[in-house]
Amino acid sequence: MTEAQLIQRFKDGDQTVARSLYDSHVDRVFRLCYRFAGEYDLAQDFTQETFVRAFTKIGTFRGEAKFGTWIAAIATTVSLNGLRKVKRSRGREIALDDHICGRSTVSAVEPDLRADLYRAIDRLPERSRAVFVLHDVEGYTHQEIGEILGIKTGTSKSQLFRARRRLRDDLAVHAGEWAS
Amino acid sequence: MSDFDRFVEFVRREGAGYNAPPEVPGEAMWRGVEARLVGHLYHVPPVAPREEMWGVIEAEWASRESAAVIEIGGRRQPGQSRASPRRWPVRPRWWTRRGNAAGWATALTAAASLVLGLALGRSTQTTQPVEGTGVHSAPTPASEPETALNVPAAELQATRSGESPELSNQVATVTDVVRTAPVVEPSGTRGEPNVGVVDGTYREGPAVLPDPFDTDDHYPATQHLGRAATLLTAFRIDQGTPASQQDLARWARELLGDTRVFLDMPASRSPQQHALLEDLELVLIQIARLGPEAPGFEWQLARESMEWQGTLMRLRVASDLGET
Numbered sequence: 001m002t003e004a005q006l007i008q009r010f011k012d013g014d015q016t017v018a019r020s021l022y023d024s025h026v027d028r029v030f031r032l033c034y035r036f037a038g039e040y041d042l043a044q045d046f047t048q049e050t051f052v053r054a055f056t057k058i059g060t061f062r063g064e065a066k067f068g069t070w071i072a073a074i075a076t077t078v079s080l081n082g083l084r085k086v087k088r089s090r091g092r093e094i095a096l097d098d099h100i101c102g103r104s105t106v107s108a109v110e111p112d113l114r115a116d117l118y119r120a121i122d123r124l125p126e127r128s129r130a131v132f133v134l135h136d137v138e139g140y141t142h143q144e145i146g147e148i149l150g151i152k153t154g155t156s157k158s159q160l161f162r163a164r165r166r167l168r169d170d171l172a173v174h175a176g177e178w179a180s
Numbered sequence: 181m182s183d184f185d186r187f188v189e190f191v192r193r194e195g196a197g198y199n200a201p202p203e204v205p206g207e208a209m210w211r212g213v214e215a216r217l218v219g220h221l222y223h224v225p226p227v228a229p230r231e232e233m234w235g236v237i238e239a240e241w242a243s244r245e246s247a248a249v250i251e252i253g254g255r256r257q258p259g260q261s262r263a264s265p266r267r268w269p270v271r272p273r274w275w276t277r278r279g280n281a282a283g284w285a286t287a288l289t290a291a292a293s294l295v296l297g298l299a300l301g302r303s304t305q306t307t308q309p310v311e312g313t314g315v316h317s318a319p320t321p322a323s324e325p326e327t328a329l330n331v332p333a334a335e336l337q338a339t340r341s342g343e344s345p346e347l348s349n350q351v352a353t354v355t356d357v358v359r360t361a362p363v364v365e366p367s368g369t370r371g372e373p374n375v376g377v378v379d380g381t382y383r384e385g386p387a388v389l390p391d392p393f394d395t396d397d398h399y400p401a402t403q404h405l406g407r408a409a410t411l412l413t414a415f416r417i418d419q420g421t422p423a424s425q426q427d428l429a430r431w432a433r434e435l436l437g438d439t440r441v442f443l444d445m446p447a448s449r450s451p452q453q454h455a456l457l458e459d460l461e462l463v464l465i466q467i468a469r470l471g472p473e474a475p476g477f478e479w480q481l482a483r484e485s486m487e488w489q490g491t492l493m494r495l496r497v498a499s500d501l502g503e504t
Contacts, residue, residue, distance in 0.1 A: 018217075019210070022210060022213065023206070026204060026206050026209065026210075027204050027206075030201060030204045030205075030206075030209070031201045031204075034199055034201035034202075035198065035199045035201065036199070037199070038199040040202065043201065044205060044208070044209055044212070047209055048209050048212040048213045048216060049216075051209075051213045052213055052216045052217055055213075055217060056217070113194075114194055114197065117191070117194055117195070117198075118197075118198050118199075121195070121198055132195075133198070136191055136192045136195045137195045137196060137198055137199075164184075164187070164188055164191060165184075167187075167191060168184065168187050178186060178187050178189075178190035178191075
């Protein structure tokens with residue numbers, strides 16, 4: 001049975017095919033959520049929320065894009081929104097800790113280039129980071145990214161360019177090291 | 181290869197390890213998905229059959245409209261066929277709908293009560309002397325004066341002669357009543373009385389109405405403003421204990437009623453006084469709605485509203501001015 005047939009059966013009310021759809025896409029969705037979240041528990045939570053939303057909103061899936069792209073779009077939205085909430089609550093906790101302990105949030109400089117790269121990716125603006133992760137880390141095309149994020153292909157390209165340029169600026173202290 | 185290209189290559193190579201996902205906990209997550217879906221998938225509604233439902237609605241609508249059609253004209257004229265009567269759809273108006281009769285009755289009762297209250301209030305205000313005010317009867321001039329309604333007596337006489345005896349009697353009665361009506365002057369008046377019957381002429385306006393902001397009858401208003409200033413001071417320095425919050429809210433509710441009474445009085449027609457009372461009313465509403473369960477931002481909002489409008493300072497000034 002093809003994926004389109006599975007989806008149609010699900011739309012018609014056959015809920016037993018949900019597991020098949022889940023099995024087909026859970027790896028990719030979890031990977032994507034984990035890339036954004038960077039935490040096991042958060043990634044699990046985002047993945048589950050993604051599938052719940054996909055299954056409850058299956059009636060709105062018109063089949064114009066691939067189901068995988070559609071569910072990746074949901075996963076991206078769920079992850080970014082979830083991270084915003086987590087950041088807000090953690091931001092408050094950090095501010096409180098700093099206030100109590102009186103220590104700076106700036107840690108000692110990490111000499112490792114890779115660690116610095118990951119920190120620089122974390123500091124990217126939300127949209128640039130999403131495009132960078134989807135393209136350079138997860139290997140989505142600009143067209144797919146456009147469908148996932150609801151932006152034009154050109155916008156995706158320019159966001160990726162900005163993200164890379166910003167990363168290079170942030171890693172300027174390591175200039176030349178990446179060439180080797 | 182440029183430096184930037186080399187950097188891109190490096191980023192794509194090393195980026196693969198960014199938040200590298202561990203093994204996917206597929207089964208554990210599926211149990212979570214199932215648990216969350218229990219609520220969502222119970223009696224999940226299918227796609228709404230919009231077109232079919234609309235067809236049924238249209239048909240039902242049309243049948244109801246045709247049932248409510250009346251024929252204009254009623255009787256058929258000789259030779260008029262029944263085939264093409266003028267038909268107009270009759271849609272029920274809101275006042276003819278069932279269930280609105282009670283609403284009409286309530287509205288009419290309220291209107292009648294209002295009119296009766298106004299009439300009683302006006303008659304009480306113009307005839308009841310108030311303690312501390314001077315009352316005297318208007319003089320009845322011997323010569324041909326203007327009547328109380330600013331109509332020359334000669335004209336009235338002409339009217340009487342031209343009209344029915346009944347109407348003439350009514351006019352005479354009104355004239356006599358107005359001529360002999362007491363004129364009430366506010367105590368300590370510094371000028372001429374501007375209302376009531378003066379020299380046989382009726383002047384429009386309430387003859388007696390205690391003016392809370394007038395320099396003569398300012399005491400209740402001043403007292404009220406002073407009490408409001410005390411409340412706002414207490415609210416400003418309140419420590420936020422549940423008991424004090426309840427007391428403040430109750431206190432504000434009590435003052436709110438008086439404030440509204442003063443707002444409705446014509447004495448508050450002065451723009452400054454009216455604005456002060458309106459601002460006070462707003463702050464009192466905010467305080468009255470507070471209580472131990474109220475969130476902190478509502479307290480902050482009420483305080484900011486009070487500070488921003490300078491209500492407390494204006495109240496103090498107004499009450500101090502009234503006392504001196």
